[in-house]
Amino acid sequence: MDQQVATFAVKSGLAQMLKGGVIMDVVTPDHARIAEDAGACAVMALERVPADIRANGGVARMSDPDLIERIMATVSIPVMAKCRIGHFVEAQILEAIGVDYIDESEVLTPADEEHHINKHAFKVPFVCGCRNLGEALRRVGEGAAMIRTKGEAGTGDVGEAVRHARTVMGQIRHLQNLPDEELMAFAKENGAPYELVVETKRLGRLPVVNFAAGGVATPADAALMMQLGVDGVFVGSGIFKSGDPAKRAAAIVKAVTHYNDPAVLAEVSRNLGEAMVGRNVTSIPENELLAGRGW
Amino acid sequence: MRIGVLALQGAFHEHQVMLERLGAEVRQVRLPAHLDGLDGLIIPGGESTTIGKLAVDFNLMEPLKTFAAEHALWGTCAGAIFMAREVGRPQPLLGLMDIVIERNAFGRQVASFETDLDVPALRHLNGGGKAYHAVFIRAPLIEAVRGTAAALAALPDGRIVAARQGRWLATSFHPELTQDDRFHRYFLEMAQSKSER
Secondary structure, three states: OOEEEOOHHHHHHHHHHHOOOEEEEEOOHHHHHHHHHHOOOEEEEOOOOHHHHHHHOOOOOOOOHHHHHHHHHHOOOOEEEEEEOOOHHHHHHHHHHOOOEEEEEOOOOOOOOOOOOOHHHOOOOEEEEEOOHHHHHHHHHOOOOEEEEOOOOOOOOOHHHHHHHHHHHHHHHHHHOOOHHHHHHHHHHHOOOHHHHHHHHHHOOOOOEEEEOOOOOOHHHHHHHHHOOOOEEEEOHHHHOOOOHHHHHHHHHHHHHOOOOHHHHHHHOOOOOOOOOOOOHHHOOHHHOOOOOOO | OEEEEEOOOOOHHHHHHHHHHOOOEEEEEOOHHHHOOOOEEEEOOOOHHHHHHHHHHOOOHHHHHHHHHHOEEEEEOHHHHHHEEEOOOOOOOOOOEEEEEEOOOOOOHHHOEEEEEOOHHHOOOOOOOOOEEEEEOOOOEEEEEOOOOEEEEEOOOOOEEEEEEOOEEEEOOOHHHOOOOHHHHHHHHHHHHHHHO
């Protein structure tokens, strides 16, 4: 009997297995081990966490394949890695070394100011960021098998992730109330593929798994995003820029599982040490914001 | 019938949707008290290390073993790993079924696949004659079945991907990601036979 690989069912299916979990940014194999031991459902392997990318400036690129491979060799959970928006050769390299998911990420410096990667052309699945429903459905149209809010990475300020999650959810609620003859105009106004607009209305949710990302720093932040209706949480700088990464990582994992249980949330929020220092998004000049990258 | 779905992490919602469509009452299980009054439990796909760690941290290991001694239990993918005796690496396991598991046996995500299986155990069900289309995601393999555990399905090369031992069921693949509810009906039969006893 034939085996079919790289179907959309197996690409989006891995994202379904990540639901209710926490995906953690790690920059060394040691970090990856800490993340796995804390209960991460996957890790994002990269050279610098977003807070350092923000601080250091310069062009941010795909990480060294050797680092990614060493992290892959260290943990049994899925390993993701980032490529630049539109940089399909970085994506080819990541596929060649066998990462489990590629994040076409606004956190890195975009390589194309107009086009994202044609993600249908790859066997490895992709996750992409969004600020609103139109952007999410454009990425799914290009082949993304998983979506995340952009938030504002490397800030420790969850406000933008909340804004993006509320925007997507609100637009889906609005869409559900539209009569079918208004869906084409909705697709046009939002720059979204018509078929995916129809599908989203029918499902009452995005057609793929949707995680929160960008600014999550505490168990309460993670539970907030879950209560707003996302399927799981990415934590970037929030763990390894904090005072006690192992403890904070484990606490955020528990908070995502028990997001609706304030007694558990209170318990896991105790004595976590210093949170990452963070930076108010409103204090960052417009041209330094990452979420505006993506088309 | 009241079926629990272990909701620590993973694709528990997909199982819930399928079970509710078949008329079962479903409860998400996150703490030991949530097991009370259930007729069976599904442990979903997800990451087995995450599920195991959370089960330890929230004192679910012993309550799950006690529940399993009296009730039907089904693990899909990570759930199957969690139910096994041996997986070849240190991680928390319920250690219920006499099966040996190899994690990520087919390789990384790019090797995940779909394929048709012949599952004789489903033949008595309505629509049971046709091939079962199975979705494998970073899937484990059942390397060996021992004692009273028996293989239910295998790939064409003979490698085992589903097994049953009494009231316990393990599948390497994900029936909850398909529209085919035969495995869920099969499991409800297993849980039913207990609740009537």
